[in-house]
Amino acid sequence: MSVLIYIDQSEGHIKKASFEALTYGAAVAKQLGTTASAVVVGTVQDDLPSLGKYGVSTIYHLNDAGLSHLDSQAYTKAIATAAEKAGATVVVISNNVNGKSLAPRLSARLKAGLVSGAVSLPDTSNGFTVKKGVFSGKAFAHISVNSPIKIIALTPNSYQTIAGEGTAAVETISSGITANSKVIATNKVTGQVPLSEAELVVSGGRGLKGPENWGMIEDLAKMIGAATACSRAVADAHWRPHHEHVGQTGGSIAPNLYFAVGISGAIQHLAGVNRSKCIVVINKDPEAPFFKAADYGIVGDAFEVMPKINEAVKKLKGLA
Amino acid sequence: MKILVCISKTPDTTAKIAFTDNNTKFAQDGVQWIINPYDEWYALVRAIELKEKDPATTIHLITVGGADCDPIIRKALALGGDEAIRVNTDNADSFVIASQIAAIANEGKYDLVFTGKETIDYNGSAIGGMVAELMDAAYVSLATKFDLNGTTATINREIEGGEETIEVSLPAVVSCQKGMAEQRIPNMKGIMGARTKPLKVVEPVAVEALTSIASFELPPAKAGVKLVSPDTPEELVRLLHEEAKLI
Ligand SMILES: Cc1cc2nc3c(=O)[nH]c(=O)nc-3n(C[C@H](O)[C@H](O)[C@H](O)COP(=O)(O)OP(=O)(O)OC[C@H]3O[C@@H](n4cnc5c(N)ncnc54)[C@H](O)[C@@H]3O)c2cc1C
Ligand SMILES: Nc1ncnc2c1ncn2[C@@H]1O[C@H](COP(=O)(O)O)[C@@H](O)[C@H]1O
Numbered sequence: 001m002s003v004l005i006y007i008d009q010s011e012g013h014i015k016k017a018s019f020e021a022l023t024y025g026a027a028v029a030k031q032l033g034t035t036a037s038a039v040v041v042g043t044v045q046d047d048l049p050s051l052g053k054y055g056v057s058t059i060y061h062l063n064d065a066g067l068s069h070l071d072s073q074a075y076t077k078a079i080a081t082a083a084e085k086a087g088a089t090v091v092v093i094s095n096n097v098n099g100k101s102l103a104p105r106l107s108a109r110l111k112a113g114l115v116s117g118a119v120s121l122p123d124t125s126n127g128f129t130v131k132k133g134v135f136s137g138k139a140f141a142h143i144s145v146n147s148p149i150k151i152i153a154l155t156p157n158s159y160q161t162i163a164g165e166g167t168a169a170v171e172t173i174s175s176g177i178t179a180n181s182k183v184i185a186t187n188k189v190t191g192q193v194p195l196s197e198a199e200l201v202v203s204g205g206r207g208l209k210g211p212e213n214w215g216m217i218e219d220l221a222k223m224i225g226a227a228t229a230c231s232r233a234v235a236d237a238h239w240r241p242h243h244e245h246v247g248q249t250g251g252s253i254a255p256n257l258y259f260a261v262g263i264s265g266a267i268q269h270l271a272g273v274n275r276s277k278c279i280v281v282i283n284k285d286p287e288a289p290f291f292k293a294a295d296y297g298i299v300g301d302a303f304e305v306m307p308k309i310n311e312a313v314k315k316l317k318g319l320a
Numbered sequence: 321m322k323i324l325v326c327i328s329k330t331p332d333t334t335a336k337i338a339f340t341d342n343n344t345k346f347a348q349d350g351v352q353w354i355i356n357p358y359d360e361w362y363a364l365v366r367a368i369e370l371k372e373k374d375p376a377t378t379i380h381l382i383t384v385g386g387a388d389c390d391p392i393i394r395k396a397l398a399l400g401g402d403e404a405i406r407v408n409t410d411n412a413d414s415f416v417i418a419s420q421i422a423a424i425a426n427e428g429k430y431d432l433v434f435t436g437k438e439t440i441d442y443n444g445s446a447i448g449g450m451v452a453e454l455m456d457a458a459y460v461s462l463a464t465k466f467d468l469n470g471t472t473a474t475i476n477r478e479i480e481g482g483e484e485t486i487e488v489s490l491p492a493v494v495s496c497q498k499g500m501a502e503q504r505i506p507n508m509k510g511i512m513g514a515r516t517k518p519l520k521v522v523e524p525v526a527v528e529a530l531t532s533i534a535s536f537e538l539p540p541a542k543a544g545v546k547l548v549s550p551d552t553p554e555e556l557v558r559l560l561h562e563e564a565k566l567i
Contacts, residue, residue, distance in 0.1 A: 010479070015480065072449065072458070073453075073456075073459065076453065095445075097461070097479055097480060098479075100449070101461035101462075103446070103449070104414070104446035104450045104453070105449040105452060105453040106453075107415065107450060108449070108451075108454050112530065113413075113531040114444075115531065116444050116446050117444075129534050134443055135440070136440050136441075138538075139337050139339075139536055139537065140538075140539065141534075141535070142534040143534065144531060144533075144534045146529070146532065147530040147531075180488065181458060182486065183484055183486050183487075184487055186482065186484045187484070188482030192481065194482075196481075197480055197481075200567070242464075242498060243478070243482070243483075248357070249357055249358070252443075257567070268334075271440070278560075281545070292542070292545075294545040295542070295545060295546065295564070296556060296559060296564070297545045297547050297548070298547065298548050298550050298556060299550060301550070305550055308553040309557055311554070312554035312558075316561055
């Protein structure tokens with residue numbers, strides 16, 4: 001019995017969501033009275049032994065030439081190899097984009113029950129039950145996992161990373177597994193916080209009247225280190241790129257702060273953002289439904305309020 | 321080219337979410353049911369577009385569920401697709417559903433299986449990956465663009481902060497999201513035609529569920545919004561800094 005955590009990386013760098021998964025996995029191991037190890041696939045530039053500080057003793061590194069990019073089939077085999085080696089009874093994977101392509105495959109391969117979108121530690125008092133988000137953020141379900149091996153796909157930004165002390169032993173495994181797919185191109189927005197990983201998000205809706213008015217959204221985002229997002233109406237009007245669209249049919253996010261300007265707060269929009277820890281709403285209509293979901297708000301005209309907010313943030317950040 | 325499109329039934333996006341039977345069941349009273357938006361708008365429409373390009377394409381729709389799914393699958397047939405299959409089983413977990421779909425996909429030798437990115441009720445984002453593993457096929461999740469070139473497919477998938485273009489050999493399973501296609505409205509001809517398209521009901525293969533839902537829970541109610549006067553927006557910045565400690 002042990003816990004295995006999958007470490008997701010991009011271009012050799014370990015993702016923030018994986019530090020959360022490591023911390024979470026180590027806590028699950030503690031709860032079960034066992035040890036935690038981790039698996040990483042592909043070439044990594046970051047220092048692996050130092051990941052021991054999150055509570056893992058061993059890191060299995062599968063670094064075959066054929067595993068240089070995420071191929072769900074090959075990576076699943078790689079993780080399964082490590083799971084077998086570790087004698088894992090629980091596998092923890094971040095429920096980020098890569099996790100969504102790996103966790104279900106691994107579940108079918110190991111005949112291991114999957115809880116995707118877990119938001120807290122398992123309850124092991126009576127069986128093995130994990131809480132997950134359902135109905136697009138409008139509710140939670142407690143899922144009992146009845147198989148010998150369990151897989152938990154952890155919602156990003158739902159578990160606090162804790163770094164302690166410790167060094168992990170790294171064991172390199174040569175598996176001979178190769179990918180069948182080929183990556184032809186990668187197209188990434190550079191110099192911006194990816195929306196799915198952002199702790200702070202500033203978002204705009206149709207109330208901003210047109211794409212030319214997004215400067216005040218971008219300025220605020222830049223000053224506080226936030227990602228930018230928008231409503232579907234805005235993405236559909238091509239005011240903003242599609243990847244910024246959040247809601248029922250767009251991205252689903254759970255940042256610490258969601259700052260919504262000129263967005264009505266339609267139920268489909270809320271579905272993608274209602275797991276945010278703090279919601280701020282700027283809307284000139286006091287009846288806008290978003291206020292019901294908000295923690296802080298200003299009933300006012302964005303064009304008058306936002307410049308003043310930006311001015312105050314500038315001062316606060318010592319940028320004035 | 322044979323394409324299998326997975327169709328699921330979900331509550332309407334505006335449905336009130338409540339639970340009964342000691343919080344173990346979703347309260348279905350007054351709930352309108354729809355085709356899961358990702359299945360309808362992206363998976364199905366992209367399959368239809370591929371058939372419009374190459375009429376030799378066959379599209380079959382599959383749903384795993386009880387007879388209550390029939391109106392949904394007929395609605396999907398009104399948009400397009402040649403015939404539908406319903407695997408007659410209720411209360412299945414993701415693994416059971418995926419096993420049914422994989423059994424049909426393997427037996428029917430489909431080249432492509434399209435699913436939606438996730439169901440908007442269970443939010444599993446899991447069926448596609450499971451089906452792919454059970455078929456020993458390629459899987460590309462969260463796809464925003466799909467093109468066929470003979471026996472390979474070029475697919476854009478979402479990655480953190482961008483997209484990646486990936487080439488895979490068929491058979492392949494693809495989970496579809498925004499970008500794949502534009503939503504379509506069924507026309508009269510489609511609706512009439514759907515009535516006569518075959519809907520085959522088949523019995524499930526025996527598979528044991530790996531998970532079950534123990535109970536549901538609603539999030540705690542919000543404490544209420546703290547309003548700041550529009551005359552002093554800087555007060556909001558102070559609150560976010562000192563009280564919420566977020567900026
Ligand atoms: C099946 C389905 C799925 C959907 N999925 C999504 C989804 O994923 N994401 C999504 O966002 N929507 C989604 N929608 C659409 C959703 O219902 C709303 O239509 C959409 O969110 C509205 O966007 P908005 O709030 O930007 O625009 P509007 O509804 O036009 O609201 C604009 C708001 O700005 C305010 N305003 C105007 N001027 C100012 C000003 N000067 N200062 C301050 N405030 C101002 C107004 O009071 C208003 O509240 C979906 C709809 C359906 C049916
Ligand atoms: N009961 C079902 N029958 C057929 N397809 C399904 C069913 N449930 C889910 N799917 C498909 O799998 C996708 C992902 O579902 P999920 O893993 O539940 O989020 C959906 O968008 C559908 O395309």
